[in-house]
Amino acid sequence: MTRAAAKAARTDIGMSIATHGAMILLALATLLLKSLIFAPISWWPLAFICLVPWIVMIGASPSAPRVYVYSYLLGLVYYVISVRWMYMATGPGYVALAIYLAVYFPFIACSVRSVVRRRRWPLALAFPFVWVGCEVLRAVVISGFPWFYLSHSLSGVLTLIQISDLFGAYGVSFVVAAINGALADVVIAWSISRRKQSSRRLPRSVWFSVAFAGCLLIATIIYGRVRLAQDTMTAGPKIAVLQGDFVSRVGREPFTDPEKKQAYFEMIEAAAAQDPDLYLLPESPWRMVLNPVAREYFPLSHESFSEFTRHAMAHRAYIVTGCARIIETPNDLLAKTRVYNSSAVFYPDGSEPGRYDKVHLVPFGEFVPFRFGRLRPLYFWLNSLMPFSGSDGKYEYSTFHGDGFHSFEMNPTSMPGETFRFGIPICYEDVMPYVSREFVTGDPQKKGVDFLLNISNDGWFSGSQQAQHLAICVFRAVENRVGFARAVNTGVSAFIDPDGYVHHVVRGDPSSPWPGVAGYSVANVKVDSRYSIYSKYGDWFAWLCALVWGILFVDYWLIRARERRTHDRESEPTPEGKA
Numbered sequence: 001m002t003r004a005a006a007k008a009a010r011t012d013i014g015m016s017i018a019t020h021g022a023m024i025l026l027a028l029a030t031l032l033l034k035s036l037i038f039a040p041i042s043w044w045p046l047a048f049i050c051l052v053p054w055i056v057m058i059g060a061s062p063s064a065p066r067v068y069v070y071s072y073l074l075g076l077v078y079y080v081i082s083v084r085w086m087y088m089a090t091g092p093g094y095v096a097l098a099i100y101l102a103v104y105f106p107f108i109a110c111s112v113r114s115v116v117r118r119r120r121w122p123l124a125l126a127f128p129f130v131w132v133g134c135e136v137l138r139a140v141v142i143s144g145f146p147w148f149y150l151s152h153s154l155s156g157v158l159t160l161i162q163i164s165d166l167f168g169a170y171g172v173s174f175v176v177a178a179i180n181g182a183l184a185d186v187v188i189a190w191s192i193s194r195r196k197q198s199s200r201r202l203p204r205s206v207w208f209s210v211a212f213a214g215c216l217l218i219a220t221i222i223y224g225r226v227r228l229a230q231d232t233m234t235a236g237p238k239i240a241v242l243q244g245d246f247v248s249r250v251g252r253e254p255f256t257d258p259e260k261k262q263a264y265f266e267m268i269e270a271a272a273a274q275d276p277d278l279y280l281l282p283e284s285p286w287r288m289v290l291n292p293v294a295r296e297y298f299p300l301s302h303e304s305f306s307e308f309t310r311h312a313m314a315h316r317a318y319i320v321t322g323c324a325r326i327i328e329t330p331n332d333l334l335a336k337t338r339v340y341n342s343s344a345v346f347y348p349d350g351s352e353p354g355r356y357d358k359v360h361l362v363p364f365g366e367f368v369p370f371r372f373g374r375l376r377p378l379y380f381w382l383n384s385l386m387p388f389s390g391s392d393g394k395y396e397y398s399t400f401h402g403d404g405f406h407s408f409e410m411n412p413t414s415m416p417g418e419t420f421r422f423g424i425p426i427c428y429e430d431v432m433p434y435v436s437r438e439f440v441t442g443d444p445q446k447k448g449v450d451f452l453l454n455i456s457n458d459g460w461f462s463g464s465q466q467a468q469h470l471a472i473c474v475f476r477a478v479e480n481r482v483g484f485a486r487a488v489n490t491g492v493s494a495f496i497d498p499d500g501y502v503h504h505v506v507r508g509d510p511s512s513p514w515p516g517v518a519g520y521s522v523a524n525v526k527v528d529s530r531y532s533i534y535s536k537y538g539d540w541f542a543w544l545c546a547l548v549w550g551i552l553f554v555d556y557w558l559i560r561a562r563e564r565r566t567h568d569r570e571s572e573p574t575p576e577g578k579a
Contacts, residue, residue: 031074047150078102079098090387108130111556128174130552132170133550143361146431155472158224167541175217179213186210227499235526240278240522241493242268243520245489250388261300280487282321283426289301319345320345361399367399427456440480447535452484457490459489483497495521
């Protein structure tokens with residue numbers, strides 16, 4: 001028996017999908033279904049079946065190279081379609097991101113294929129570990145891009161997402177992936193029995209797979225209903241979230257800074273009729289500098305600083321806005337200034353505003369890697385390729401990381417004697433699970449903040465990005481049991497309760513939370529007394545999944561090595577043959 005024949009005999013599962021056409025159709029089915037589960041379509045029930053065709057293709061195809069090629073192409077086309085909103089900000093970055101993210105698909109396929117064809121383990125048990133392990137790696141590798149998790153498609157299904165306060169958004173993805181795995185087990189077993197014309201009864205392993213996934217779903221529903229029934233939330237400060245509709249473009253801003261400034265101050269005055277305790281503006285509502293030394297060189301910044309202080313004192317309220325902070329470092333030969341993406345907190349008593357400098361920066365969008373160190377020449381080359389580096393490619397636009405996750409204290413005028421603490425994750429910091437947790441984590445018995453304020457500028461993007469961003473933020477609220485108020489240029493600005501309920505959305509069409517409108521919304525942010533397991537212990541479950549995925553991946557290569565050694569021994573000539 002040849003080596004190929006021996007391997008085929010060992011890995012034959014009783015069914016085969018060998019043609020290019022069949023493999024392409026299965027990949028396209030997953031591409032279509034998975035593309036429909038996120039905004040703007042948001043057909044969330046499809047999340048429970050969207051990966052089944054691809055899993056079947058992985059397990060049933062006898063050709064490993066074809067599986068890996070088609071898996072990569074599936075991932076590439078999926079991300080080219082799904083992150084197309086990034087093209088408006090950076091075409092090269094959009095293409096590079098899609099090429100990179102697609103790599104995870106063949107890596108997943110490798111482990112899943114070994115589970116199906118060699119180990120014959122239930123997919124409902126193995127597949128969710130592999131899938132969630134992939135998700136957590138995407139959240140950390142190259143600064144992280146935790147977008148398009150299976151869980152994000154269920155952001156509006158409150159019962160199913162409450163387990164996030166135990167396991168993070170990864171727990172919800174695990175349940176959804178387990179159901180996909182169980183259904184794939186059923187499809188494969190049914191196809192094998194039909195091909196062999198044997199009994200239609202499913203093997204015990206398949207029944208175990210179905211039972212495991214079913215128990216997970218039932219437990220998730222029960223836990224969700226119990227958590228939603230708890231009376232732990234109270235009304236916190238009244239907040240006005242202000243949303244402009246100013247599209248951002250490199251080098252060709254359609255609106256001037258004075259126009260933006262006037263629009264936001266008019267919204268502040270309009271919202272003042274409802275006596276909010278805090279006014280929340282987006283990230284970089286217009287170009288202004290916070291720190292006193294630098295703002296002297298920017299007249300609009302100096303004027304804005306004075307107006308914010310005056311409005312805060314006049315309305316006896318706090319004002320939070322995005323801005324820049326510039327520190328001159330003339331003695332630094334590598335960077336004469338240090339620029340920070342910051343938020344400023346103006347106080348009702350007119351004192352010097354507090355500030356928070358963004359810690360988690362977006363690579364290439366907010367900083368170019370390798371600015372300091374031996375690879376500095378590479379930094380200059382990369383910087384010259386960026387659209388923000390000016391016409392000559394020499395402007396160094398990179399900002400610096402903040403030094404910690406600082407929180408602020410407020411005493412609302414409408415709630416005498418009450419004190420609240422809040423943090424301000426800036427822009428994509430609300431996408432990164434660890435950032436919100438860092439704000440919330442306090443001592444073992446008490447949360448570090450009562451609520452979070454997210455300021456963002458999504459005016460760089462178009463299409464579905466804004467609604468997807470909001471859906472991801474929902475999980476930060478549930479994970480840490482904190483209320484959110486979001487002020488986002490071009491939207492979606494809204495309030496999120498600690499149970500994930502989204503309300504008081506700034507919208508044009510009352511039936512749809514879509515961007516494309518300027519306005520404001522005023523509501524009380526909710527405060528929750530619960531201190532979640534996730535806030536205390538973080539992503540322990542996700543990293544456990546990553547560890548299992550790693551073990552399965554190593555197991556695959558060990559099996560391959562053992563098969564190769566076995567074949568080599570069997571191929572050696574016998575002593576009689578040598579004679």
